[in-house]
Amino acid sequence: MSPLTRSSVLVAVLLVGCLAMPAGIAAADEELDDRGLYWQGTTLVKADYASNASEAALYTADGEHVRNISLDDGDLEIDTSNLLGKYYVTAPGASKIEFEVIVQQIRVSVTNLRLEENPLRAVVDVTVTTNRYDVELHVSTKNVDDFSSRVSGEVEAVDDETARLTGNTGGAFTYDLRGLGPGEYTLFADDADRDDGSLENFRVNETVAPPTGGEQVTAERGGTYWRPNVLVFENAAEDRIYHIETLDGERVGSQLSTTSGNLYVGTSGLDPGVYRVLSASNGSELTRFSLEVHELSATIDGGVVTIVSNRAGYDASLRIANDSTNVTGDVLQEANGDTVTRTDLAESEEIALFTESLAPGKYTVYLQATDSRASAVANFTVEEPTPTPTATPTATPTPSPTPTATASPTAADQVGTDEVFTETPSTSTTEATTTDISTPGFGPVVTVLVLVTTAIGLLLRQRR
Numbered sequence: 001m002s003p004l005t006r007s008s009v010l011v012a013v014l015l016v017g018c019l020a021m022p023a024g025i026a027a028a029d030e031e032l033d034d035r036g037l038y039w040q041g042t043t044l045v046k047a048d049y050a051s052n053a054s055e056a057a058l059y060t061a062d063g064e065h066v067r068n069i070s071l072d073d074g075d076l077e078i079d080t081s082n083l084l085g086k087y088y089v090t091a092p093g094a095s096k097i098e099f100e101v102i103v104q105q106i107r108v109s110v111t112n113l114r115l116e117e118n119p120l121r122a123v124v125d126v127t128v129t130t131n132r133y134d135v136e137l138h139v140s141t142k143n144v145d146d147f148s149s150r151v152s153g154e155v156e157a158v159d160d161e162t163a164r165l166t167g168n169t170g171g172a173f174t175y176d177l178r179g180l181g182p183g184e185y186t187l188f189a190d191d192a193d194r195d196d197g198s199l200e201n202f203r204v205n206e207t208v209a210p211p212t213g214g215e216q217v218t219a220e221r222g223g224t225y226w227r228p229n230v231l232v233f234e235n236a237a238e239d240r241i242y243h244i245e246t247l248d249g250e251r252v253g254s255q256l257s258t259t260s261g262n263l264y265v266g267t268s269g270l271d272p273g274v275y276r277v278l279s280a281s282n283g284s285e286l287t288r289f290s291l292e293v294h295e296l297s298a299t300i301d302g303g304v305v306t307i308v309s310n311r312a313g314y315d316a317s318l319r320i321a322n323d324s325t326n327v328t329g330d331v332l333q334e335a336n337g338d339t340v341t342r343t344d345l346a347e348s349e350e351i352a353l354f355t356e357s358l359a360p361g362k363y364t365v366y367l368q369a370t371d372s373r374a375s376a377v378a379n380f381t382v383e384e385p386t387p388t389p390t391a392t393p394t395a396t397p398t399p400s401p402t403p404t405a406t407a408s409p410t411a412a413d414q415v416g417t418d419e420v421f422t423e424t425p426s427t428s429t430t431e432a433t434t435t436d437i438s439t440p441g442f443g444p445v446v447t448v449l450v451l452v453t454t455a456i457g458l459l460l461r462q463r464r
Contacts, residue, residue, distance in 0.1 A: 049076035050094035061086035106198040121178035129170040211266025226372040228268030236263035241280035294372035
């Protein structure tokens, strides 16, 4: 049983319809001969068919009247656009002419949908045939812009969306569906000189779409893997459908194995847990696996980025940049371009950041695991350097006039500012002072004091 036949049951590909439509031949004059064979759409002409008549009559081979045909000075002209089968025409004074009209058939068929490897891709075989020899046939599609670059075989490109069959009565080719999402696709085939032809609709769904989203990992029975890895099981039967189910029997997906017997299982849409892979044909278990989600976090403190993971032994890429400049090599001191890869990381890793050469600004560390695509970011800021304070020279003191008492500043006088002040330590100096009595204003004071002292002494002697 071919994959296409089997897929009609297993929902690998659904053929919506294959229509062999008559290819209406563009109007062209062709001489009408007795017992001639003509393509539908041809205009048949016969000069001087019945010079003495104004009309001719057209009948089917069984004698059923079809229509009358006006003659132009005895010349006969028959439009075959709506004719199909055997006919004859007759007119007074003219001989009976028998002829047959047939339809040019163009057929398109899509078969043998399969998954091939190197590269991993879904492909189908397409065959275009016609019952007319040595005619130029074109095949195209309306919903794939690069169709002609996807086909190979008895075909050559006309433009991006159209290809020409190189065989005398059509041709066969392979159609590469790589990168096309699930959906319905249509192929058209027609004569290069005609507007009508044949078409076929076919549907591709998730069963045969190669899984994407993560790194391909060769998987073993009972292994634990990380979402969104694409798991590759190498012990599958060739070209068969497999179902992926939870241990509770819930089906979460189906996938067609490749022509070489490898089964690719995408995990990007699966929840953590244990899954079984079962044959769609007999229900036997091919394998089972556990799925976990890789978690990463990153923090920066004291010029060191700390990476924490719930697994060890993984590889990750680091990139450091601000809005406009990549500085990975400078900060990590590794000349490896815009991204640095660290391998076999532990569950906790510390990586030093060398930021001395960076301009002031905000920077981000981007971290991504190579296989699981888990990621984390951490931010740090390089500040403007603080200016070094400049020492202020001490001036030599000079005598000051007697200070005048002033009012203390009120709260309204104290206005805050954003200025930054640099404090200078103060030095205290103690000096001995001597009073100079010769200084104007001090003489009378001293005289009074002497007199008072003398008087007090005399009073004390009198009391004795």
